[in-house]
Amino acid sequence: MKFPSIVLTAIFFITNSFAQVATTLPEFPTEGDSIVVFLDTTQPGAEELFNYSGTIYAHTGVNTNFGDWQHVIGDWGNNQNQPALTRLDANLYKLTIGFQREFYTVLDPNEHINQLAIVFRSVDASLQTRPDIFIDIF
Numbered sequence: 001m002k003f004p005s006i007v008l009t010a011i012f013f014i015t016n017s018f019a020q021v022a023t024t025l026p027e028f029p030t031e032g033d034s035i036v037v038f039l040d041t042t043q044p045g046a047e048e049l050f051n052y053s054g055t056i057y058a059h060t061g062v063n064t065n066f067g068d069w070q071h072v073i074g075d076w077g078n079n080q081n082q083p084a085l086t087r088l089d090a091n092l093y094k095l096t097i098g099f100q101r102e103f104y105t106v107l108d109p110n111e112h113i114n115q116l117a118i119v120f121r122s123v124d125a126s127l128q129t130r131p132d133i134f135i136d137i138f
Contacts, residue, residue, distance in 0.1 A: 021045040022118065022133045030138050031113050034098045037135065039120050041091040048127040049120060056085045056120050058095050062104050063115040063134065070111075071104040077125040085120070093120075100137070113137045 021043040025036045039056065041049040049056060059082060061072035074081030085093035097103045100113050116135040121128040 019043055021129060022120075022135060024135055028138050029135070031100060033100075035100060035116075037095040037097060037116070037118070038088075039085060039093040039095070039129075041093070045131070045133070046120070046129050049122065049129065050091060052122055052127060054123045055079075056087075056093055056122065057082045058085060059119040059121060060095075060104075061117050062100065062106065062113045063117050064106070064111045064113055066108075066111050069117050071106055073104065077121075079123060 019040065021040060023038045023040070025038070026033055029035045037058075039046065039049075041047075041052065057079060059072070059074075059076055061069045064070050073083060083095060085095045087093050095118075097116070100106065100116070104113070106113060114137055116133075116137065118133045118135070119128050120133070
């Protein structure tokens with residue numbers, strides 16, 4: 001059975017109307033999940049990085065029950081200690097976080113991750129996503 005072109009067009013527009021600058025796999029991550037974050041620089045909030053061809057880095061931490069922007073990895077603008085994204089396509093990148101508690105070194109069992117906090121930036125930090133990106137942990 002073939003889908004009429006109008007059905008495929010509707011599916012395309014519905015899917016793209018919900019597109020976000022950052023998405024995750026799994027779609028609704030929990031604290032126990034291994035996570036991959038995808039950055040789509042064609043989306044609002046990532047305009048500065050659209051068609052950028054250099055390496056993109058993540059300034060990232062977590063919002064927990066102990067406070068916001070906890071366990072930040074590295075220092076802003078330091079390419080030696082901040083995670084680099086993998087380029088998948090001209091405007092699509094991925095950041096493999098894996099298990100959040102390990103990635104962000106959240107050792108206290110009483111501290112719970114509520115959100116990932118991320119700013120994606122260019123090599124020289126002159127281009128970045130705006131505003132900060134917060135990904136809910138369910």
